[in-house]
Structure formats: structure tokens, C-alpha cells
Amino acid sequence: MKFLKSVEPIHIVLLLLLVIAGITGFVLMSEPPVDATGVAHATIPAMSVGGDGASKLATIGKAPFYFQIAVILLAGALLYMGVAPHKRDRTLLLFFAGGVGFALFVWVMLFTGYEHYILTGETTVFLGFPMPTNWMFWGVWGSFAAFDLFYVIFFRRYFFTPDEEAEFDALVEELKSERGDA
Amino acid sequence: MEELRQPIILGCVAAYMGLCIWVGIWAMRRTKSAGDFFVAGRGLGPVVVSLAVFSSTLSGFGFVGGPGLVYATGMSSIWMAVCSALGYATGFYLVAKRIRMVAEVRDTMSLPDVVFARYGSETARLLTAGTILLGVLGYLATQILAMALVLQSILSATEMFADISLLASVVISSAVLIFYCVTGGILASVYTDLVQGIVMIIAGALVVITAASVFDGGFAEATGILLANDGEDVMPFGTLGTMASLSWYFLFGLGLAGQPHVATKMMMNRKLADNRVILPMTVLGYVVAAMLWVSIGVIMRALVIGDIALPLGAADEAAPAFLSTYAHPLLAGIVFAGLFAAIMSTADGFLNIGAAAIIHDIPKAIRGRSLNNELFWARTATILLSVVAAAIALYSDKLVGLLGAFGWGTFAAALVPVVIIGLNWKGATARAAIVAITSSLAINFAIQLWQIQIPYKMSGGFLAMLTSMILFIIVSMMEKQKPLPRDIDRVMDL
Numbered sequence: 269m270k271f272l273k274s275v276e277p278i279h280i281v282l283l284l285l286l287v288i289a290g291i292t293g294f295v296l297m298s299e300p301p302v303d304a305t306g307v308a309h310a311t312i313p314a315m316s317v318g319g320d321g322a323s324k325l326a327t328i329g330k331a332p333f334y335f336q337i338a339v340i341l342l343a344g345a346l347l348y349m350g351v352a353p354h355k356r357d358r359t360l361l362l363f364f365a366g367g368v369g370f371a372l373f374v375w376v377m378l379f380t381g382y383e384h385y386i387l388t389g390e391t392t393v394f395l396g397f398p399m400p401t402n403w404m405f406w407g408v409w410g411s412f413a414a415f416d417l418f419y420v421i422f423f424r425r426y427f428f429t430p431d432e433e434a435e436f437d438a439l440v441e442e443l444k445s446e447r448g449d450a
Numbered sequence: 451m452e453e454l455r456q457p458i459i460l461g462c463v464a465a466y467m468g469l470c471i472w473v474g475i476w477a478m479r480r481t482k483s484a485g486d487f488f489v490a491g492r493g494l495g496p497v498v499v500s501l502a503v504f505s506s507t508l509s510g511f512g513f514v515g516g517p518g519l520v521y522a523t524g525m526s527s528i529w530m531a532v533c534s535a536l537g538y539a540t541g542f543y544l545v546a547k548r549i550r551m552v553a554e555v556r557d558t559m560s561l562p563d564v565v566f567a568r569y570g571s572e573t574a575r576l577l578t579a580g581t582i583l584l585g586v587l588g589y590l591a592t593q594i595l596a597m598a599l600v601l602q603s604i605l606s607a608t609e610m611f612a613d614i615s616l617l618a619s620v621v622i623s624s625a626v627l628i629f630y631c632v633t634g635g636i637l638a639s640v641y642t643d644l645v646q647g648i649v650m651i652i653a654g655a656l657v658v659i660t661a662a663s664v665f666d667g668g669f670a671e672a673t674g675i676l677l678a679n680d681g682e683d684v685m686p687f688g689t690l691g692t693m694a695s696l697s698w699y700f701l702f703g704l705g706l707a708g709q710p711h712v713a714t715k716m717m718m719n720r721k722l723a724d725n726r727v728i729l730p731m732t733v734l735g736y737v738v739a740a741m742l743w744v745s746i747g748v749i750m751r752a753l754v755i756g757d758i759a760l761p762l763g764a765a766d767e768a769a770p771a772f773l774s775t776y777a778h779p780l781l782a783g784i785v786f787a788g789l790f791a792a793i794m795s796t797a798d799g800f801l802n803i804g805a806a807a808i809i810h811d812i813p814k815a816i817r818g819r820s821l822n823n824e825l826f827w828a829r830t831a832t833i834l835l836s837v838v839a840a841a842i843a844l845y846s847d848k849l850v851g852l853l854g855a856f857g858w859g860t861f862a863a864a865l866v867p868v869v870i871i872g873l874n875w876k877g878a879t880a881r882a883a884i885v886a887i888t889s890s891l892a893i894n895f896a897i898q899l900w901q902i903q904i905p906y907k908m909s910g911g912f913l914a915m916l917t918s919m920i921l922f923i924i925v926s927m928m929e930k931q932k933p934l935p936r937d938i939d940r941v942m943d944l
Contacts, residue, residue: 285916285923286920289920296905298905300905305907314762314764315761317683318682318685325692332692332696335693336696336699347540350544350874396673401686404525408699412536415535416535416539419543420729428725435944439937440554
């Protein structure tokens with residue numbers, strides 16, 4: 269318990285960066301399949317095709333899936349650092365847990381939808397695009413747009429409270445009088 | 451109407467350029483000091499700042515390169531755009547408040563000033579300024595080249611300017627840019643950004659509507675064609691695959707707040723509380739404008755793959771080809787103006803921070819004070835920087851490629867740990883900042899110089915950024931924390 273209390277967001281950030289580095293290292297050392305990054309289109313210049321999606325993941329397996337989970341957690345930890353320690357209360361923690369949880373849910377839906385497609389060749393088209401692509405457009409963007417919305421709604425509670433505004437104004441005045449500007 | 455297509459496009463572009471010149475003259479009367487020139491006296495309202503932030507982020511790359519990338523590789527590059535909500539969240543959660551506070555208590559004019567205030571290290575300031583200068587030269591050269599190529603393509607379609615050279619196009623387009631940047635400094639830059647941002651939003655929205663009507667069945671029909679032919683291209687990772695896409699998400703999502711031309715604009719708002727309004731306007735503006743990226747790319751790819759349109763010679767022709775074939779002449783005119791807006795709004799920001807690096811930051815780091823008569827030298831440096839960048843653009847393709855690729859990744863890798871983490875963690879040290887910047891520059895340069903091919907086409911900038919972030923934290927943790935200056939310490943408590 270005492271150990272957990274001594275853990276700060278920066279430690280989590282470092283841990284997640286190391287996890288991402290580890291996964292990246294694994295990917296870099298694996299042997300890429302021939303069409304890992306697509307192949308040139310047979311007849312159309314300046315265009316590539318994706319080829320067999322399943323073979324692209326043959327040597328790295330679920331590494332991209334875990335990579336992005338670590339990135340989402342890292343993004344959450346970094347954003348959490350943006351709230352001053354004395355303002356980090358239970359509500360904030362709940363929002364962050366919910367927000368990051370939603371981002372992870374979106375990612376799971378996106379990746380499993382993509383896996384389903386590369387295994388079966390089937391997908392549902394919704395709003396003009398395949399479902400996994402919709403999860404990317406609206407889900408990946410929307411999950412962090414929720415953090416933007418949180419910033420707007422709770423600006424005066426977590427990001428720039430009236431007390432902080434007064435404290436900052438006082439600091440500016442203090443520095444001005446020290447410099448003899450006032 | 452169709453026969454008037456070229457005159458209408460030319461008219462829209464000319465009107466836009468005229469507006470930029472007028473803003474330059476207007477801003478000149480309000481620019482009386484270096485502070486006005488570089489940070490607009492920290493007196494801008496929320497609408498201006500939000501449009502300036504978003505239009506600086508979305509450069510000509512988004513309007514020309516983006517659709518081209520979707521045409522060439524499907525959805526892979528869209529990860530650079532869908533990360534914008536995270537990118538701006540990172541910027542506003544971690545940078546916007548602190549950087550504006552430091553700017554006020556230390557009367558800073560540039561990002562290197564802020565780095566010095568935070569770390570108390572002239573070496574860190576010098577490295578930050580050097581990084582900015584290198585990145586700016588490359589980025590600016592690519593923007594000037596893009597601007598000239600677009601102008602040349604528009605003018606050469608008319609009888610009068612059919613044989614216009616690239617040099618003449620560089621001179622004409624750069625002259626407008628230089629004029630308003632030199633006369634009005636950042637004030638002209640942000641107010642033209644305001645115009646540019648509005649033009650980009652209108653262009654983005656109208657293009658989506660137009661693109662959706664190219665096929666009778668809308669985007670679903672285009673998707674059907676792509677699914678029937680390859681399928682991977684219209685799935686979320688495009689043809690480049692998972693790791694290339696996700697490395698871009700990391701670099702662009704977490705790296706946005708490290709872009710100096712974006713971070714600098716966060717110092718310019720009149721009131722700190724305006725950040726609450728600036729963030730949502732920025733996010734929405736970007737999203738609407740970026741829709742052009744995906745919609746043109748997908749439609750052009752489906753048209754060519756479906757044998758409805760002829761293949762393009764180069765992927766970057768996707769946007770011009772779409773506009774000249776499928777868009778109403780007036781819309782084409784607005785979008786071409788929007789294209790110039792996207793390029794110029796980024797270029798003017800670069801000119802400003804580049805000039806600050808030359809006449810303010812580097813002299814301060816080396817001799818302890820900036821140049822006398824900063825305003826005069828700021829204007830001179832702006833011209834000098836433009837001429838050098840234009841020369842690089844015209845006469846050194848290799849250097850453009852090298853420095854251009856250096857741009858975003860370099861800024862993100864070098865400055866994200868130093869700025870984003872450093873402004874929110876008191877344990878960060880000057881030595882760690884120096885190590886982070888140096889290592890990121892070394893990695894980025896090595897990758898570019900030796901043309902190192904990274905497996906799975908992962909971004910080199912991502913590798914540099916990941917390394918610099920890890921080194922930054924570990925080096926800081928290994929060192930004993932030094933007390934911060936009182937004002938910075940109090941700012942970091944707020």
C-alpha cells in the first residue's frame with residue numbers, strides 16, 4: 269500500500285513508454301512478410317494495395333493490439349499529469365477511468381472488427397464505410413474528444429480555478445512590484 | 451460556367467492574396483515592438499487564437515499530401531488526422547496554461563525563452579532554438595515549393611501565363627507571404643490565419659458534400675468498389691498496415707503539442723480563461739477542414755480503381771484532379787484559395803518562430819542578450835529566412851527532402867519531453883532536456899541521412915520521440931532535483 273502511494277503519474281508514464289519500446293523492439297526484430305506494408309498496384313502507378321491482411325500480422329501477431337493499448341494508457345497518464353496534484357479527486361479519477369476505458373473499448377471493437385474481416389473477408393458498411401473504419405473515424409477521434417469536452421465543462425474545477433486565477437494575478441503583481449514596474 | 455473555371459479559380463486566389471496583403475498593411479500599424487511582432491503583445495481573443503492554432507496545424511500537407519496519401523495507400527494516413535482530438539487535448543491539458551503563465555511572468559517571446567525559464571539552461575535554450583531553425587528551414591522550403599507548384603499549375607492553365615516558370619511562381623507566392631509577415635509580424639500572421647482558417651473550414655465542408663455526390667450511392671458505393679478490389683485499403687490500417695498507422699498516431703497525437711508554431715500561439719491569448727473556448731473551436735475547425743483529406747482521397751481512389759477515371763501520374767495530383775473535374779468552378783476556386791491558406795498559415799508561423807530563433811533566442815543563448823532594435827532585425831531575419839528557404843526549395847531537392855522530413859518528427863521528438871513533461875513535472879532537469887533534444891536530433895538525422903528503412907514502415911520520428919521521452923525521464927530521475935526559480939515553482943503548482 270505504501271509502495272502504491274509512492275507511485276506518481278511520471279512512473280506510470282515511464283513504465284508505459286518502456287512497454288511501448290519493448291513491443292516496438294519485438295516488431296523491429298521480427299521478420300516482416302513480403303507484403304507487410306502493401307504491394308504496388310499491378311497496373312495503376314503511384315498506388316499500392318494491401319494484399320493479404322492476415323499474412324501481414326503473421327510474424328507479429330497481436331503486437332499492434334497491445335501496442336495501442338499501451339499508447340492509450342500512456343495518453344491517459346499524460347493527460348492526468350495535466351491536472352495539478354492537489355486537484356486530483358475521486359470524480360477526476362472516475363472520469364479518467366471511464367474515458368480511458370471507453371478509448372480501450374473503441375480500440376478493441378476496431379481491432380477485433382478488423383481481425384474478423386481479414387479472417388472472413390466480410391464486414392458491414394455503415395455510414396458509407398466499413399465498421400472497423402467507422403470505429404477509427406468516430407471512435408478513436410471521439411474517445412479523446414470526450415477529454416476535450418471534459419476540459420471545457422470542468423475547466424473552472426480542474427484546470428484553472430477562480431482561486432488559481434487570483435493566485436496567478438497576485439504572483440504577476442508581486443513580480444511587477446519586485447521589478448519596479450508597478 | 452465551365453468556360454469560366456480558370457478565371458474564377460484565379461480570381462478567388464487573387465482575392466485571397468489581396469486580403470493577405472491588406473491584413474499585412476493593417477497589422478503593420480499595430481506592430482510597434484518585438485513583443486508585438488513575435489507574440490502579438492499577448493492580447494489576442496479566443497476566436498483568433500483557436501483558428502490560428504488549427505490552421506497552423508493543418509498545413510498544405512493536409513490539403514494536398516493527405517488526399518494523395520489516401521489515394522496511394524488507403525486509410526493508413528488517416529491516423530494522422532483522427533489523433534487530432536488527443537493532440538489538442540495534450541496541448542491544452544499539459545501546455546496551454548503553463549506556457550501562457552510562464553510567458554506572462556517572464557515576459558517571454560518564444561518557446562526557447564520558455565525552455566530557458568523552466569530549466570535555467572542556456573544550452574537547452576540554444577538547442578531548442580537550433581532545432582526550431584533547422585526544422586523551420588526544411589518545413590518552410592517544402593511549403594514554399596508546394597505553394598509555387600500550385601500557383602504554377604493554376605497560372606499555366608491560362609493563356610497569358612502558360613509558360614510561367616517555377617522560379618517566377620516562387621517569387622510571386624513568396625512575395626505575398628514575405629510582405630505580410632515582414633510588415634505585420636505575428637499579428638498579420640494570426641489575422642491571416644483567421645481568414646485562412648475560415649476558408650479552410652468552408653472548403654472542407656463543401657468538398658465533403660461534393661465528394662459524397664460523385665457516386666450515386668455516395669461513399670458507400672465508393673467503399674463497395676474498394677472492398678471488391680482490395681479491401682485492405684478502405685479498412686482502418688490501409689495498405690501500409692498496422693504498425694505504420696499506429697506509429698503515426700503516436701507521433702502526431704502526442705507530438706502535436708510539441709510543435710513550436712502551435713505551442714507559441716498558446717502564449718498569445720489575452721486571458722488564460724479563454725482556453726476553455728479555444729480548445730473546442732480548434733478541435734472542430736480541424737475536423738471539418740480535415741474531412742477534405744479523407745473524402746477526396748477515397749473518391750479519387752475508387753474512381754481510378756473502378757475504371758471511371760484515368761490513373762493519376764502522381765498521388766499528389768488527387769486533390770487538383772478532383773477539383774478540376776468534379777467540383778463546381780466556384781468551389782474549386784474556394785478550395786484552391788483554401789489550399790494557399792493552408793500552406794501560408796503554416797509557413798507564416800514558421801517564419802515567425804524562425805526569425806525569433808535567429809535574432810532573439812540564439813543571440814541570447816550565446817551572448818546573454820538579444821540584438822538591439824529587435825523589431826528591425828526581426829523583419830530583416832524574416833526576409834532572409836524566406837530567401838534562404840526559397841533557394842533551398844528551388845535549388846536543392848535533396849535538402850528539401852532531408853529537412854522537410856525532418857520537420858514534424860524533429861519538433862515532436864525534441865520538444866515533447868522538454869515542453870509537455872517538463873512543464874508538468876518538477877523533477878525534470880536541464881541535463882535531461884539537453885540529452886532528449888540531442889538524441890532526438892541524432893536519431894532523426896541518422897535516419898534521414900542514411901535513408902534507413904524501418905521495418906513495417908514505422909515512422910522514424912516515432913522512434914526518435916519514444917527514445918527521447920524515455921531518456922528524458924530516466925536522466926531526470928537519476929539526477930538530484932534542483933530547486934526551481936520561485937516564480938516557475940509557483941506557476942507549476944497552479
